[in-house]
Amino acid sequence: MAVKTLTINGEQYSAQEGESVLSVCRQNKIPIPTLCHLEGLSTVGACRLCLVQIEGIPKLLPACTTKVEEGMVITTSNQKLDKYRRMIVALLASEGNHVCAVCVANNHCELQDLAYEVGLVRVRYPYLFPKKSLDATHKEYVMDHNRCVLCTRCVRVCDEVEGAHVWDVAGRGIDCEIVTGLDYSWGSSQTCTECGKCVMVCPTGALFEKGVTVSEMEKKKDFLKYIITARQKREWVAFTNE
Amino acid sequence: MTLEDLQDLAEQERERQDQKKHRVLFCSAAGCASCGADKVSAALKAKVKEHALDKECEVIGTGCMGLCGEGPLVKVQSDDTMYRNVDVRTAEKIVESHIVNGKKVDAHVCDTNVPFFTSQTRIVLENCGRTNSESIDEYVAAEGYAGLAKALTEMQPADVIEEVRKSGLRGRGGAGYSTGLKWGIVRKAHGEQKYVVCNADEGDPGAFMDRSVLEGDPHRVLEGMAIAGYAVGAQQGYIYCRAEYPLAIERLKLAIKQAEKAGLLGNRILESQFNFRIDIRIGAGAFVCGEETALLASIEGKRGNPRPRPPFPSEKGLWGMPTVINNVETYANVAPIIRKGSDWFAGIGTEKSKGTKVFALAGNIRNTGLIEVPMGIPLRTIIFDIGGGTPDGTEFKAAQTGGPSGGCIPADQLDLPVDYESLMKVGSIMGSGGLIVMDSTSRMVEVAKFFMQFCMDESCGKCIPCRVGTRHIYGLLDKISKKKATQDDMVLLEELCMMVKETSLCGLGQSAPNPVLSTLRFFRHEYEQLLQPVETFEGEPGIVVDFEK
CATH class of the missing domain: 3.40.50.11540 (NADH-ubiquinone oxidoreductase 51kDa subunit)
Structure with a gap:
């Protein structure tokens, strides 16, 4: 594997060929907000929060899907990028029905963390207050579409790691929704293995365990690293929740 | 099949066509089909049979003849006569009078010696309106x-x-x-x-x-x-x-x-x-x-x-x-x-844009239809010479190219050569070739709103800027068109447009704001006319200016 050198925010870094810009930034503690990305799942470049500016490329590119190249000059944060990130989080906040004060994931929510990270103090867009449903038909878990940000982590973890492909996206545009099977209730799903991986990777309180109340739903995502490492390297390494 | 076989086939087909004294072509494309081409073709065929002309005259369905607004179209190939607005009665007359007696049906003859036909250069459409669209032999015969x-x-x-x-x-x-x-x-x-x-x-x-x-x-x-x-x-x-x-x-x-x-x-x-x-x-x-x-x-x-x-x-x-x-x-x-x-x-076209481009003329234009022109032709020629200008003498206002990804080109840019770079410069795009002409009755905020609704409905919902951004842009345009918006909404609108354009995942989102941005560029006054002064506005509270910037 060839080593590539690149410049990020004026500093020189080295990276391995085939590595993503995001991975280099993470290794070197350069902060880039992400939402749809989760280590261990495929990258989709959908949330657009990790967009960076690369010299010589007119468009902003997502750090998660962009592979490093020799001599790349990357800016991960400037006034424009920061503003766009703030706007994206604001759009997310305006899209769903996110009420932290009564949410099971309060204080354990990536959307909340993102709002702090990008410095969102006010949402200037009208809240859409969509009429969304809640699926509590499963015996252990609940899907609350009001809190869903459509990051598709649940879809990917179920398909790629668990191999069940219970979840998928239906509809289009603002009417997109995560569905179970061919839009059945979760409880009637014949494919769900009740493993709970989707619940653990969900960044918000959209997926949670039954019986938890406000602020009690902690998401433990390190199981993913454990499984991936075990599968790829045949090593059983325990990770602590970061 | 070998190369020789192919050449033989072409030769045979050309001979077969030459043996026919008359070839009566009718346009069988969707435009004419929607206004009764099938009945016309049935009438033509029936009359040909009635007069026992089967051997010397064939009736053939071809591709689009171009002048869709005047359909159904029929063409007698032997003397290159085109008939427009043909109904069953006219079709019968064409056979009885033109084919049998050699006398044209003057009332329906379409003059082909006009810029609509003469200013075109046909490469892509060279066979459309000339050959049977369901026959491989005729295609082979036409090289x-x-x-x-x-x-x-x-x-x-x-x-x-x-x-x-x-x-x-x-x-x-x-x-x-x-x-x-x-x-x-x-x-x-x-x-x-x-x-x-x-x-x-x-x-x-x-x-x-x-x-x-x-x-x-x-x-x-x-x-x-x-x-x-x-x-x-x-x-x-x-x-x-x-x-x-x-x-x-x-x-x-x-x-x-x-x-x-x-x-x-x-x-x-x-x-x-x-x-x-x-x-x-x-x-x-x-x-x-x-x-x-x-x-x-x-x-x-x-x-x-x-x-x-x-x-x-x-x-x-x-x-x-x-x-x-x-x-x-x-x-x-x-x-x-x-x-x-x-x-x-x-040798055709401009330095950077070669060849021809097919355009679909639609909207407030006299000659609605399909045309093919060399790249670099001035927009004015397309709209006024070929297209015949706006109907009823209304004033031309703007031309929209590139559909929901493109922009509006105002009247003072009419001499713009139509090629990739020039269109990009005025904030539009070549797109796939839709050209919608608007006259003074069109309201540009409504036009922008129409295209934004289209993009909003067609967004796949994968990336946030396109999924939610287009929804909010549409909301803002709706608010403006209903005279409920203020200057603050304009700030928000422009900011959102730039953001959706720069951060969306695919071409749909990246170009979705173009109709708004281009109408803002050339017709900003139409937006501003609809705004409410902040003081007198009642209803939803106005949005305060972002002090973080």
């Missing part, structure tokens, strides 16, 4: 498959690519990437399989160029794809056609069957080592599937979601293999380029 034959017998794949590159042909789907360069990348890319894909998911409101080509001259597209397959080393092609074009799909299916039977598709084409098959995939009515990565996902049987590029389809396309993906019109240009040479093609 069809001669380009493929030349490529297979006289040229190496690299020569084909070089020829296409030298011709200066650029993608006709909108972005205008050099076709030769694209093919070169696919040829060099590694993959155990390679694919050739034709994007026939034309979905812009008011656009019907690709539809007309597919309906009128399907073999031309197949030939272009086969040449592309030979050039890049692919054995399989797919045409992704939208389900809303049933006639195009029917004709394509027939054309593929005919070409396979004639040995012009399938294994060992023209007795060479080259194998190439084409299959049709039918879209399910999603505009975003016209975006190349979403289209490929859809062919693979997945949800039609775009994915970030790079990797581009030329490196990792269909099932991860190098894939050529071009628009219908691009493929339709390929065969003539190979047949007549790159110099001929490069």
Whole structure:
């Protein structure tokens, strides 16, 4: 594997060929907000929060899907990028029905963390207050579409790691929704293995365990690293929740 | 079939046509079909039979004759007479008077010596309105498959690519990437399989160029794809056609069957080592599937979601293999380029935009229809000479190109040459060729709102800026059009437009704000007229200026 050198925010870094810009930034503690990305799942470049500016490329590119190249000059944060990130989080906040004060994931929510990270103090867009449903038909878990940000982590973890492909996206545009099977209730799903991986990777309180109340739903995502490492390297390494 | 067989076939067909004293052509494309062409053709055929003229006169359905607004159209090929607004009664008269007695039906004769016909240069549409769109023999007689034959017998794949590159042909789907360069990348890319894909998911409101080509001259597209397959080393092609074009799909299916039977598709084409098959995939009515990565996902049987590029389809396309993906019109240009040479093609058009472009004229324009003009022609010529200007003498206001991804061009830019770069400079795009003319009765805020609603409805919902951003832009435009907005909303609108443009994942989102941005650029006063002064406004509280900036 060839080593590539690149410049990020004026500093020189080295990276391995085939590595993503995001991975280099993470290794070197350069902060880039992400939402749809989760280590261990495929990258989709959908949330657009990790967009960076690369010299010589007119468009902003997502750090998660962009592979490093020799001599790349990357800016991960400037006034424009920061503003766009703030706007994206604001759009997310305006899209769903996110009420932290009564949410099971309060204080354990990536959307909340993102709002702090990008410095969102006010949402200037009208809240859409969509009429969304809640699926509590499963015996252990609940899907609350009001809190869903459509990051598709649940879809990917179920398909790629668990191999069940219970979840998928239906509809289009603002009417997109995560569905179970061919839009059945979760409880009637014949494919769900009740493993709970989707619940653990969900960044918000959209997926949670039954019986938890406000602020009690902690998401433990390190199981993913454990499984991936075990599968790829045949090593059983325990990770602590970061 | 060998090369000689192909030439024989062409010769026989030409002789057969010469033996006919009269060829009565009727336009069988969707436009004329929708206003009664089938009844007209039935009447023509019945009358020909009645007068026992079967041997010397044939009645044939052709591709689009162009002047869609005056349909159904009928043409008597022997003396090149075109009839417009033909109904059953007129059709009968045409046979009785023109064919039998040689006396034209003057009331319906359409003057073809007008700029609408004389200012056009037809390459892509050369057979439309001339040959039977359901006959491979007639296509072959009109030098069809001669380009493929030349490529297979006289040229190496690299020569084909070089020829296409030298011709200066650029993608006709909108972005205008050099076709030769694209093919070169696919040829060099590694993959155990390679694919050739034709994007026939034309979905812009008011656009019907690709539809007309597919309906009128399907073999031309197949030939272009086969040449592309030979050039890049692919054995399989797919045409992704939208389900809303049933006639195009029917004709394509027939054309593929005919070409396979004639040995012009399938294994060992023209007795060479080259194998190439084409299959049709039918879209399910999603505009975003016209975006190349979403289209490929859809062919693979997945949800039609775009994915970030790079990797581009030329490196990792269909099932991860190098894939050529071009628009219908691009493929339709390929065969003539190979047949007549790159110099001929490069001689048409401007320095950077070569060849011709097909436009679908729609909106407030006298001659609605399909035209093909050389690149670089002034917009004024298209709209006023060819299009005949706005009807009833209303004042021309703006021309919209590129559909929901394009922009509006105002009256003072009418002398703009129509090529990729010039259109980009005024904030529009060439797009696939829809051209909607608007007169003084059009309100630009409503136009922007219409296109934004279209984009909002057609967003796939994968990325946040497009999914939620277009929804809010639409909301703001709605608020402005209802006179409920203030200057603050304008600030918000422009900010959102720039953000959606720069951060969206695919072309749909990146270009969705264009209609708003271009109308803001040229018709800002129309927006401002609708704004409420902040003080007197009652209702939702105004949005305070962002102090974080």
